[in-house]
Amino acid sequence: MKDASPQALVEIETDGDIGLIRLSKPPVNALGVALRGAVHAAHQTLQDDPAIRAIVLYGAGRFFSAGADIKDFGKADVEPTLPQVLKALNNSPKPVVAALHGVAFGGALELALACHLRVGVPGLRVGLPEVKLGLLPGAGGAQRLPRLTGLSRAIDIICSGRDVAAEEALEAGILDLIIDAPARDAGIDAARQVLSGTLTALQTDSLQVAEDDASVTAARQRLAAKRPALAAPLKALEAVCAATLPIDEGLARERGLFMGLMAGEERAGLVHAFFAERATGRIPEQDVPPRDIAQLAVIGGGTMGVGIATTLLIGGYEVRLIEAQSDRVGAAQEAVTANLAGALKRGKLSEAGHAAASTRFTCSDALDTVAEADLVIEAIFEDMGAKTALFGRLDAICKPGAILATNTSYLDVNEIAAATARPEDVIGLHFFSPAHIMRLVEVVVADATAPEVVTTAFALARKLGKVPVRAGVCDGFIGNRILTQYRRAADYLLLDGADFAEIDAALEAFGFAMGPFAVSDLAGLDIAKATRDRKAATRPASERYSRVADLICDQGWYGRKTGQGYYLYDNGKATGPNPGAMEIVKAERQALGLRPQRFTPDDIVARCLTAMIAEATRVIEEGIALRPVDIDAVELFGYGFPRHRGGPMLQADLIGPETLIQRIETYAKDDPQFWQVPALLRRMQRDKRSFAEMNSGPKTTEKGQAS
Numbered sequence: 001m002k003d004a005s006p007q008a009l010v011e012i013e014t015d016g017d018i019g020l021i022r023l024s025k026p027p028v029n030a031l032g033v034a035l036r037g038a039v040h041a042a043h044q045t046l047q048d049d050p051a052i053r054a055i056v057l058y059g060a061g062r063f064f065s066a067g068a069d070i071k072d073f074g075k076a077d078v079e080p081t082l083p084q085v086l087k088a089l090n091n092s093p094k095p096v097v098a099a100l101h102g103v104a105f106g107g108a109l110e111l112a113l114a115c116h117l118r119v120g121v122p123g124l125r126v127g128l129p130e131v132k133l134g135l136l137p138g139a140g141g142a143q144r145l146p147r148l149t150g151l152s153r154a155i156d157i158i159c160s161g162r163d164v165a166a167e168e169a170l171e172a173g174i175l176d177l178i179i180d181a182p183a184r185d186a187g188i189d190a191a192r193q194v195l196s197g198t199l200t201a202l203q204t205d206s207l208q209v210a211e212d213d214a215s216v217t218a219a220r221q222r223l224a225a226k227r228p229a230l231a232a233p234l235k236a237l238e239a240v241c242a243a244t245l246p247i248d249e250g251l252a253r254e255r256g257l258f259m260g261l262m263a264g265e266e267r268a269g270l271v272h273a274f275f276a277e278r279a280t281g282r283i284p285e286q287d288v289p290p291r292d293i294a295q296l297a298v299i300g301g302g303t304m305g306v307g308i309a310t311t312l313l314i315g316g317y318e319v320r321l322i323e324a325q326s327d328r329v330g331a332a333q334e335a336v337t338a339n340l341a342g343a344l345k346r347g348k349l350s351e352a353g354h355a356a357a358s359t360r361f362t363c364s365d366a367l368d369t370v371a372e373a374d375l376v377i378e379a380i381f382e383d384m385g386a387k388t389a390l391f392g393r394l395d396a397i398c399k400p401g402a403i404l405a406t407n408t409s410y411l412d413v414n415e416i417a418a419a420t421a422r423p424e425d426v427i428g429l430h431f432f433s434p435a436h437i438m439r440l441v442e443v444v445v446a447d448a449t450a451p452e453v454v455t456t457a458f459a460l461a462r463k464l465g466k467v468p469v470r471a472g473v474c475d476g477f478i479g480n481r482i483l484t485q486y487r488r489a490a491d492y493l494l495l496d497g498a499d500f501a502e503i504d505a506a507l508e509a510f511g512f513a514m515g516p517f518a519v520s521d522l523a524g525l526d527i528a529k530a531t532r533d534r535k536a537a538t539r540p541a542s543e544r545y546s547r548v549a550d551l552i553c554d555q556g557w558y559g560r561k562t563g564q565g566y567y568l569y570d571n572g573k574a575t576g577p578n579p580g581a582m583e584i585v586k587a588e589r590q591a592l593g594l595r596p597q598r599f600t601p602d603d604i605v606a607r608c609l610t611a612m613i614a615e616a617t618r619v620i621e622e623g624i625a626l627r628p629v630d631i632d633a634v635e636l637f638g639y640g641f642p643r644h645r646g647g648p649m650l651q652a653d654l655i656g657p658e659t660l661i662q663r664i665e666t667y668a669k670d671d672p673q674f675w676q677v678p679a680l681l682r683r684m685q686r687d688k689r690s691f692a693e694m695n696s697g698p699k700t701t702e703k704g705q706a707s
């Protein structure tokens with residue numbers, strides 16, 4: 001995002017006695033210090049012009065404005081601050097109209113709320129999404145919104161951070177009117193109505209807010225129950241409650257709460273996650289135009305294939321799903337149909353979109369029908385022999401220029417590519433289950449993969465609303481490789497004395513939706529055992545191996561689907577730890593002569609997180625991931641890493657290399673094979689470097705950095 005020159009940030013023009021201020025800072029008119037300073041000055045100029053009787057603010061480009069410049073967060077405040085600019089607008093003796101189009105989020109809506117009248121154009125979305133960034137509206141939004149909507153609606157909008165469509169905004173009193181015209185014309189129209197007396201312009205700050213104890217109490221209970229780990233929603237509630245005070249007291253209270261959150265780790269984590277989602281698109285191949293793709297094929301009608309076919313259909317593509325076993329074709333077809341119905345129900349598809357998706361879908365056992373597909377995604381079982389055989393056949397069937405992708409979770413994509421005479425067209429597209437819900441796609445670039453195949457994969461994933469992350473070839477790529485070490489750390493903690501319920505509880509308190517043992521039960525212990533069995537022959541003899549999961553499987557306890565695993569289940573709901581599994585753990589500790597140690601929740605989190613960070617550091621060292629921020633994106637969008645923690649690499653920077661090295665060296669006294677200090681971590685300690693610094697450079701911009 002290039003900075004426009006200060007002169008170009010706003011344009012002032014006049015239409016008779018109406019002065020117009022156009023915000024013009026591509027791509028989203030973010031209200032950083034330069035733009036808000038320019039707005040302030042432009043407003044002053046028009047105030048001082050005796051020929052001007054009303055002022056209109058509107059935005060150039062796709063949006064009115066996306067709000068404050070998120071890149072400024074964490075930096076020292078520079079005057080004029082947004083609250084100062086908005087106070088001046090609200091106190092303006094001439095009526096000020098905000099004419100809104102596209103989006104007006106955060107500070108942009110706060111700006112509009114400080115004006116004396118708001119006109120929206122159809123399609124506008126407004127909102128105060130600050131809680132999603134670990135903040136609250138700190139430029140008067142929590143004081144001025146309730147003055148227009150009442151306390152209850154303001155609590156709903158501010159504490160959820162949700163978008164509000166123009167129609168709801170009108171009904172709620174946020175907008176005064178909707179005019180179907182370009183924002184500039186709508187603004188002039190509204191200003192004329194104010195000047196002629198048909199519309200009343202109001203100074204928001206002069207309004208009063210009625211107390212509403214019932215709504216406040218209900219919201220406090222709801223937020224504490226729903227998001228106990230997050231500070232921002234409850235602080236935002238406190239800020240909204242201050243709206244019943246005189247305006248200046250409320251504004252001061254709000255600003256104090258805002259500054260407290262601005263300094264917090266929750267804000268750092270959520271802002272990092274915002275930029276991580278966008279940073280992954282900066283890849284070495286980014287300037288190479290992608291190939292056109294319209295018709296896609298998915299091979300394999302199991303859970304993954306069905307999920308991938310669904311997401312492609314929702315994305316608007318024509319999809320052929322091929323299930324080799326003819327007796328399973330019907331089930332695959334029904335599963336996709338059910339997924340599409342679910343998407344319709346959740347509002348992911350409109351009625352028309354649902355009907356269209358259904359007509360674009362076919363399912364059969366005839367592989368040769370994929371001949372005209374532009375991109376084929378293989379999603380069969382994880383067996384190299386089966387995959388290479390299939391790719392050999394696809395090579396013979398598919399048209400020249402078709403991209404052949406594999407959804408393998410850990411197999412060697414170079415070996416799969418070598419089974420074809422077109423390795424440049426072969427790539428890994430690793431979706432996560434359920435593929436129509438999970439946002440991560442690891443784009444695995446093999447040695448011969450052509451650059452435009454990479455950009456095509458990225459373009460496809462973005463069109464599907466996914467977060468594509470470029471990965472190199474290795475066993476498990478980025479995510480599963482780190483997951484393996486995280487799981488091992490948890491298994492060793494279990495052997496060494498922490499109970500699985502304690503481990504799960506500690507990681508859930510850290511913010512994971514489920515701890516590792518609850519996840520294993522959900523995924524099926526038999527599935528993980530099959531993978532371990534497959535890898536047994538290549539496992540180093542020196543590697544510490546926990547047999548606990550195998551012994552639980554030996555009982556026929558495969559987790560949730562069998563009613564028993566680490567936990568007991570009743571109708572799919574966990575009812576508590578499985579005493580039988582606890583006995584197995586204890587017996588195994590005894591058999592190994594291990595005296596159980598005590599681990600606090602902090603110890604548990606420290607070990608699991610350090611294991612992740614150490615492996616992630618090696619993933620960076622080896623060039624498997626482009627940057628630390630890509631690893632954070634993988635963990636956030638594919639593995640349930642708590643968003644407000646920003647990802648393991650942001651956590652690593654918060655902990656610091658020195659402490660991480662100390663931890664690894666301490667843990668290594670018991671298990672030197674597992675706990676090894678990555679060389680990069682030592683260099684970072686020596687050179688006083690952070691992972692955030694590695695996010696900058698030619699592959700990304702400073703936006704990928706932790707703020």
Ligand code: CAA
Binds near residue numbers: 068082133703
């Ligand atoms: N500040 C800085 N950069 C922003 C930004 C913001 N508020 N909003 C978007 N951008 C950047 C993005 O990082 C992206 O940059 P790159 O192209 O360099 O990666 C670019 O603008 C385009 O954004 P998207 O890729 O997201 O484009 P989109 O069309 O898909 O979505 C959007 C546009 C709906 C505005 C979306 O970007 C969005 O929701 N932005 C966040 C809005 C937000 O949270 N605003 C509140 C900020 S907090 C605040 O305003 C109150 C305060 O005082 C603290």
